Amino acid sequence: MSISLSMCRLIRQPLTSNVQCSGKKLNMRQIQKENVVLVMGATGTGKSKLSIDLANYFPSEIINSDKIQIYEGLDIVTNKITLEEQKGIPHHLLGTHNPNIEFTSNDFREKSTSAIDLIMSGGNLPIIVGGSNSYLEALVDDDDYNFRSRYNFCCLWVDVSMPILRxxxxxxxxxxxxxxxxxxxxxxxxxxxxxxxxxxxxxxxxxxxxxxxxxxxxxxxxxxxxxxxxxxxxxxxxxKLAKKQLGKIDWLKNVKRWNIHRLDATPVFKKHGKEADETWKKIVAEPSAMIVAQFLYNSRNPANVVKSSSNLRVPISQGDLMATATC
Structure with a gap:
């Protein structure tokens, strides 16, 4: 087995052996990383819906990364996900902070990192969701490389064609x-x-x-x-905000070279009712779940993982899961 410092998959079993990578001997304990999923997209594209869908496939908790939904109040104006829509999935940093005090990118980095650690301590997967891509960038590409040194991350982008979205x-x-x-x-x-x-x-x-x-x-x-x-x-x-958000995603994907998986939800917005729900499941929810299954378990048959994981909310850490990594 070969290991890369920049690409280490989820390791659940304790490992003590040393391995060779690029001529250097590395201890597996030193490079073990945990996994985080990021859900991004312009306002109104269905990010919150997808995060709930994923949490029904994998035992997860959700961290809000919308810089306005962080604050208490204005639930209608900020389009906060309702308690009913949350379906019992724990949410962090959603409507929790004083609306009169500025919540900065540094605040988000600190609070979200604490939330990630808390979620992982319970054996669950952190899913960070929101339209404030500057918050995500501040978290992932922090100056001291803390996030990337501790976590692998998988980015899902829910996209909708601009005329339909407008x-x-x-x-x-x-x-x-x-x-x-x-x-x-x-x-x-x-x-x-x-x-x-x-x-x-x-x-x-x-x-x-x-x-x-x-x-x-x-x-x-x-x-x-x-x-x-x-x-x-x-x-x-x-x-204007939606266009700005899309521009930031383009920057992260094509300039900063983040590996971002695009899900085109446009056909969903052309349908209504049950037909729209079925289309969403087929072209957004299920493909996203398979991407996450591949990310978490490095499975060659992610559909089987998704099928067996659906509605099975047990802590990930209880499974005897060990994934491979490559240099």
């Missing part, structure tokens, strides 16, 4: 409006508020500033005009 984003903002978004936003309005930090950076808060400033002093027609303007600006700025 239409969906517009529909989602309309759904937010119908779900009570304005009333949720109102307590966060502050005429002297700072929109450059904390949860007030969320798309929707600054866009509704003028509406809240003037709503008590204008007639119904003007109020509706201000509302329509705020909603329109939300749609435009959400679309």
């Amino acid at each position: 239409s969906y984003i517009d529909q989602r903002v309309d759904q937010m409006l119908n779900s009570g978004m304005v009333n949720e936003l109102r307590p966060f309005y502050n005429p002297n508020g700072d929109y450059s930090k904390g949860i007030r950076k969320a798309i929707g808060v600054p866009e509704f500033d003028e509406y809240f400033r003037r709503e008590s002093y204008v007639d119904d027609e003007t109020r509706k005009m201000l509302l329509d303007k705020a909603v329109s600006e939300m749609k435009i700025n959400t679309w």
Whole structure:
């Protein structure tokens, strides 16, 4: 067996033997790494849904990496996954921090690393999911090489064609409006508020500033005009965010050379109801599960691993799993 410092798979059995790699003798204990899965994509593409699907295939816990969903509050505006949608899967760094205090990339690196260690101590797989790719980059490519020296990581990218995604984003903002978004936003309005930090950076808060400033002093027609303007600006700025997120993924994939597996979910967004669910399972959920099975177990038949793992939530560390690695 040959081992590479940059590509060491999951090792579950204690190993004490030394091996040769590139002319150097290495102790297996020194290079043993654990595994982390990253789920990325533009806003609205289904990242949270995929993370739940994966957690139903593999015993997992989820770490949020959306820099706005980190904060308490604005669940509708920030499109946080609901308790019902979480399906009992433990979530970390989701709606947990003071909305008025800036949560930085350094904060995320520290807190997410602690969460990873906690999840692994229970024998589960950490799945990090969110649209803030700058957070993921800060974690993975930290200055002291701490993450890469300790973990292998597998990146899944849920992608949707831009015209389809833009239409969906517009529909989602309309759904937010119908779900009570304005009333949720109102307590966060502050005429002297700072929109450059904390949860007030969320798309929707600054866009509704003028509406809240003037709503008590204008007639119904003007109020509706201000509302329509705020909603329109939300749609435009959400679309700008999606394009920025896609640009960052392109940077990570093609410039920084991250190995990112792209899942094209576009056909799902062209269907509805049960047909959409079946298409998602076929072209996104199941292929992603097989990619993760290959990553975790280095299996030549990942479909068998996925089939046997489905709905079997036992700690990974309890299995006698040993994977190979190559130089």
